Amino acid sequence: MKRLFIGVISFALLLSACMKDSELEQEREKQLIILKDYLASKNITYAGTDTVYRTYIDSTRRDTASIPIKSTYYVKIDYNLRLVGDNKLVETTNHALASSNNILPVTYLKGPALIAVNYTSIYGIYRSLLQLRKNDTANFVIPFEWAFGSYYTSLIPPFSSLIFQVRVVEVIPDIVAYDKSFWQRWVVDSLQLSLSDTTEEVPVYIKTYNIGDSTKKASDYTNVTVIYKGWLTDGRVFTNDYDTITFNLSSSTIIEGFRKGVSQLNLGQRAKIFIPYYHGYGKTAQVNNRGQVVIPPYSSLIYEVLLSQTNY
Incomplete structure (x- = not known):
């Protein structure tokens, strides 16, 4: 390489x-x-x-x-x-x-x-x-x-x-072991979920904070709009506070973990999603259009999200 x-x-x-x-x-x-x-x-x-x-x-x-x-x-x-x-x-x-x-x-x-x-x-x-x-x-x-x-x-x-x-x-x-050393803090201590598995069979961990409109599930729609904020596992925020994105749930331009997490939400539902690095950006660092590294390689990610709109 x-x-x-x-x-x-x-x-x-x-x-x-x-x-x-x-x-x-x-x-x-x-x-x-x-x-x-x-x-x-x-x-x-x-x-x-x-x-x-x-x-x-x-x-x-x-x-x-x-x-x-x-x-x-x-x-x-x-x-x-x-x-x-x-x-x-x-x-x-x-x-x-x-x-x-x-x-x-x-x-x-x-x-x-x-x-x-x-x-x-x-x-x-x-x-x-x-x-x-x-x-x-x-x-x-x-x-x-x-x-x-x-x-x-x-x-x-x-x-x-x-x-x-x-x-x-x-x-x-061991960069993989290093990333996983933060999982206990976020999945168990912060989200209060069970860290039952750390293999690629686990897509994401989700903690919801309200029910939202259970008659309008993201998975029933093609396009969704999400308000979100993202953290690295070391606690640094990599978004502009709260950003908004509209995307197709089948779009390959959106990381798999984000799509899988959002697809489980109801309209108006708020949640935190923990995405293991292998369902995020994997081993590749993400840079902005000025060449600066925004998300380092092998980074698991934490998102706070609100499903604000659904569209066919």
């Missing part, structure tokens, strides 16, 4: 063919000098462009749960990407910092980014993460060969080396 860029840079247009070979070679030499000068300022010996250089690490917050990161793991990280040349910020999870630098944060919601370690397209980030554990804070220099190489965007010149500033919030060996 092709690796994806770690954040919104993936939505920027990456170019290289627009420059002549001679121009690219001149830019490479220029950026190489910048890289070497920066490393020298940190008293680090240059050892090539096919490695990463760790310039700082704070491992004092490690504890018994601070397991090392492996390539098959997922991690939650707070991070910044800066250019070595001028320290310009080009990507961050910090919303306030993004705003002050007139760029978009990586994630739509505030908080760390969830990434699969072996699917970060910036190879230098992958190699940097493998040196860390949970609760570590570190800075790395990623030479251009392990960054974007000759490709460039409006923010990143060709052959730019990067500064990767990272804090490891969580190390997740």
Whole structure:
């Protein structure tokens, strides 16, 4: 599988063919000098462009749960990407910092980014993460060969080396088990339902709060209108407070768990629906039209819904 860029840079247009070979070679030499000068300022010996250089690490917050990161793991990280040349910020999870630098944060919601370690397209980030554990804070220099190489965007010149500033919030060996660790809280503690099964045979868990009009069941109609609000299992709201959507109950553009849950409601009935990740968006992260991650991969979802209209 092709690796994806770690954040919104993936939505920027990456170019290289627009420059002549001679121009690219001149830019490479220029950026190489910048890289070497920066490393020298940190008293680090240059050892090539096919490695990463760790310039700082704070491992004092490690504890018994601070397991090392492996390539098959997922991690939650707070991070910044800066250019070595001028320290310009080009990507961050910090919303306030993004705003002050007139760029978009990586994630739509505030908080760390969830990434699969072996699917970060910036190879230098992958190699940097493998040196860390949970609760570590570190800075790395990623030479251009392990960054974007000759490709460039409006923010990143060709052959730019990067500064990767990272804090490891969580190390997740098993992403499915991690998601399921929140099910007790939501299904049993919040919805007060029995968590009788955690297999794909269970489509959704529903807690209703009123009866509504039992003569008008959603399943008897083709189109429905629903007022809804959505949460991730960590409690973050990913909708604009309460949104409204009208859709066909057989539409494949609506996640299966949402359709299955709504189809069980009466007109005017209000409910909370817990949707296991495999009946939500599955292993694929959902991004908005600006390239920001809204719903991370392997995310079970909680919706508060009101069936407000039914139509044939």
